[in-house]
Amino acid sequence: MLYLSSYMLGDHADRLLAMAGGAGARMAVLTNALDAIPLEAQLNFVRTKYDPLTYFFQNGFDPSLFDLRRYFGRPHELASLLRQYRIIWALGGNSFLLRRAMRDSGFDTILPDLLKRGIVYAGWSAGACVAGDLMSAVAAMDEPNVTAPGYLTTDPIETGLGLLPYQIIPHYESDHPETSAARGAVEWAMKHGVKYVPLRDGEVIIENRGHVDFLPKLR
Known part of the structure; x- marks a missing residue:
């Protein structure tokens, strides 16, 4: 299941609450899309603007932060831990850094089994971008070669997780700082004949047992 x-x-x-079994669903929050941001800047952002733990808790979930760098080269340990959760949520940030963390930790190889167990993969912005088949259009929004402490390579990853047969382009025609970049990503995808969904x-x-729903903006 995908959200x-x-x-x-x-x-x-x-x-999402219904998909995960109701209020109090345990959520593993992957933070790696933010790894290129200095830690002090991240902490200041949490203190003054947005704390993901508080945000998800206030919306009915039981969240825990996960840094995939701790599990680089240790996919079996990562799988054992993630099986205890109902939702795996990937935060926004740099899509390519998140995708590299998923590869180096083995998350992308264990995810199919987690999905078979009924665990929901979810995310916003970068967390949604990595779900598609490719990531080429997203290069108009995120730096593909970005690196951060704990990463051994800077190679750009062109393939996503392959959960959907197209690329997701977030923040399209929205009141968001990346809206202009999103428009550029859409233009790139159209020019190169790449399947995308803005x-x-x-x-x-939402994808549930092979059925996909596109839910509209309500407010």
Whole structure:
């Protein structure tokens, strides 16, 4: 099952709660899309603007932060831990850094089994971008070669997780700082004949047992 949002939980958090079994569902929050941001800047942002733990808790979830760098080369340990959760949520940030963390930790190889167990993969912005088959259009929004402490390579990854047969482009025609970049990503995808789905902030894509719903912005 998939729950992919352009920004934050989007306008359909009730659907995610239902997919995960109701209020109090345990959520593993992957933070690696933010790894290129200095730690002090991240902490200041949490203190003054947005704390993901508080945000998800206030919306009915039981969240825990996960740094995939701790599990580089240790996929079996990572799989054992993630099986204890109902939702795996990937935060926004740099899509290519998140995708590299998923590869180096083995997350991308263990995810199919987690999905078979009924665990929901979810995310916003970068967390949604990595779900598609390719990531080429997203290069108009994120730096492909970005690196951060703990990463051994800077090679850009062109393939996503392959959970959907197209690329998701978030923040399209939205009141968001990356809206202009999103428009550029859409133009690139159209020019190169790449399948894509643009999402406005508030919109959500849900996949459940092979059925895909595109849920609209409500407010």
